[in-house]
């Protein structure tokens with residue numbers, strides 16, 4: 196049976212207008228990425244993982260991740276950590292920042308995170324994982340979701356044991372990326388585990404991993420019974436993939452559209468991170484946008500070598516002058532940044548450092 200990707204679905208009382216979720220990706224999921232994802236059809240967007248210890252210590256950069264624009268809803272903010280009480284405190288801050296959902300990371304395979312007992316290692320300590328979810332669910336009134344891998348080792352099926360326990364502990368939705376932590380990203384995501392997990396719990400399941408086309412999204416939704424699909428790497432520098440998945444629109448973007456999306460992305464990211472951080476952060480995006488035969492290879496290399504983002508914007512405009520009109524239209528649609536950010540509702544000032 197074909198699933199309509201434009202149908203809405205619910206995580207408890209939160210209505211999600213399409214069946215496509217934009218994946219949380221560290222070093223990628225800035226506000227510009229989330230906003231763009233929404234414009235191209237994502238029904239739910241997610242922050243990258245935020246350290247609960249960073250929140251607890253009122254680390255200024257960490258708290259910057261809690262900025263929520265008024266046009267980003269519904270939005271999940273993801274946190275990682277291993278201490279139930281600290282995770283609960285971080286979740287309170289996430290709620291106060293205006294997030295619609297608090298998502299918990301039980302999937303990160305990176306050593307820097309796992310060695311602290313957080314991320315995917317929690318799949319090997321289900322008691323602690325459940326205490327974390329319980330503590331968060333008690334601390335906040337917004338729904339709690341969990342994102343996890345299949346387990347730590349290749350072939351592991353531990354997600355099928357842990358998943359139902361997390362639901363019992365208070366999770367209102369689960370996202371499964373059915374690769375092992377050891378596997379990192381190579382190899383295929385085994386969505387037969389997603390099918391099994393769907394049959395074990397009565398909360399919505401989001402299927403993450405290798406969703407790169409409408410055909411794949413339809414197959415995974417129909418065969419697993421998942422409520423939604425999540426798209427990660429396929430959307431990097433390529434929001435048009437989201438449009439193809441949600442609406443079946445296969446038209447390739449024009450050179451001007453690509454240039455305009457990149458310029459908007461650069462400008463918004465500079466506003467969010469500041470020029471110094473943004474200029475390094477953005478370099479990987481140039482290849483992602485300009486690749487796929489859209490612009491000649493040396494052009495990307497030229498952009499990467501430029502020092503300031505102003506120079507990048509000038510150079511991209513020079514290569515596609517008609518992009519200016521599109522950028523102007525897109526910028527006019529952005530909310531007034533001062534009016535939209537809810538940080539003043541938070542218990543501390545992000546600049547005061549607590």
Ligand SMILES: Cc1cc2nc3c(=O)[nH]c(=O)nc-3n(C[C@H](O)[C@H](O)[C@H](O)COP(=O)(O)O)c2cc1C
Nearest residue numbers: 218219220221243244342372403404405426427428
């Ligand atoms: C660069 C990168 C950063 C990621 N960061 C996070 C993260 O912060 N939190 C998380 O739950 N998953 C993270 N993931 C995993 C993705 O959310 C997603 O589950 C995974 O990439 C599989 O989906 P895909 O095949 O569509 O990329 C990251 C993935 C990538 C490639």
